[in-house]
Each structure stands twice: as structure tokens, then as C-alpha cells.
């Protein structure tokens with residue numbers, strides 16, 4: 478009985494909401510499902526929107542990641558404000574086999590910054606399908622140059638071969654923690670009217 482009282486209570490995990498955005502069929506769902514369920518699905522089913530949760534441990538801190546896998550965007554998609562207000566960080570995904578999808582993440586970032594009225598948000602740029610060597614349209618350097626320009630992290634992945642998938646989410650948590658203005662969940666005893 479008394480032994481449980483003497484134990485230090487475990488720190489509750491910090492909730493971090495992460496949205497994956499990008500063109501259609503770049504592999505957002507495949508990355509998410511590979512990360513959460515450790516499987517790769519070869520068939521293509523366009524997503525409307527799915528949310529997954531997974532615990533992540535980063536630098537001694539436990540996090541609960543809420544991962545929002547969004548519908549593919551094109552230049553005419555209206556930016557969904559839901560994907561800006563409640564989100565701590567963005568994974569912007571392109572396919573290394575598609576220049577169009579690389580250009581699309583620039584449009585998406587502009588929309589996010591416009592919507593949030595800020596000039597920086599936590600972002601990780603991801604070039605997926607790195608296993609399709611012969612079909613490359615975007616080099617590793619182009620991805621890195623864009624990340625330097627935006628002052629964010631970048632990474633190439635293969636959801637198919639589970640390469641660098643875990644790393645993307647670790648980089649994302651790191652970028653979120655870099656930003657000093659992460660609002661914590663409101664605590665009932667601290668409400669100021």
C-alpha cells in the first residue's frame with residue numbers, strides 16, 4: 478500500500494498534433510501507416526482524412542503524437558483552417574519522382590503562413606519514394622536547399638522500405654520543441670477571466 482505513495486508519479490506525455498500535407502499520391506498515408514502500424518500497403522486509396530496516435534520518445538521526454546493524414550492537395554485546394562489552428566507542426570511531403578509535388582509544398586507552406594500570419598512554423602520537408610531511383614526528378618540537394626531557405630529540417634524516405642520514416646517524426650518533434658511558443662493544454666486551475 479504505502480510503496481505506491483513513495484513512487485514518483487510518471488510525467489504525462491506531451492500531446493503534439495502533426496499534420497501531413499502534400500500532393501496526391503506522394504505517400505502521406507503510406508508513411509503514416511508504416512510509422513504507426515509497421516506495414517506498407519501497395520495499393521492506392523485516396524484519403525479524405527485520418528487521424529492516428531502513437532507515443533514517441535524524444536530526448537528523455539514522452540510525447541503522444543496525434544498524426545493527421547490529410548487529403549492530397551492541388552493548387553486549387555482551399556486551405557483548410559483546421560490544419561492551421563490546432564497543429565503544432567507540419568510534415569510537407571513530396572515525391573522525389575515528381576517536380577509538380579515539390580512545387581506544391583511551396584504553395585502549401587505559403588498558404589499556412591498566410592493563414593497563421595507568421596513567417597515561421599515548425600516544418601519538416603520530406604522527399605518520399607527514394608527507392609524509385611530511375612524515376613527521380615528532384616535531387617537530394619534540392620530538398621536540402623529548400624530546407625535551408627525555410628530554416629527547417631528535411632529528409633528523404635521510402636515508406637515502401639521503411640527508410641527514415643521514424644526519423645521524420647523525431648525531426649518533427651525536434652522542430653516543434655525548437656519553437657518557444659508551443660501552447661500547453663489548458664489547465665483548469667489557471668483560467669484567468
Ligand SMILES: Nc1nc2c(ncn2[C@@H]2O[C@H](COP(=O)(O)OP(=O)(O)OP(=O)(O)O)[C@@H](O)[C@H]2O)c(=O)[nH]1
Pocket residue numbers: 499500501502503504505506507508518519520521522523524525547548549550605606607608609634635636637638
Ligand atoms: N515505390 C514506392 N511507392 C510508394 C511509396 N510510398 C507510397 N507509395 C505508393 O504510392 C501510392 C500512393 O500512396 P499513398 O500513401 O496512398 O499516397 P497519399 O499521399 O496518401 O495519397 P492521397 O490520399 O491521394 O493524398 C500507393 O500506390 C503507394 O503504394 C514509396 O516510398 N515507394
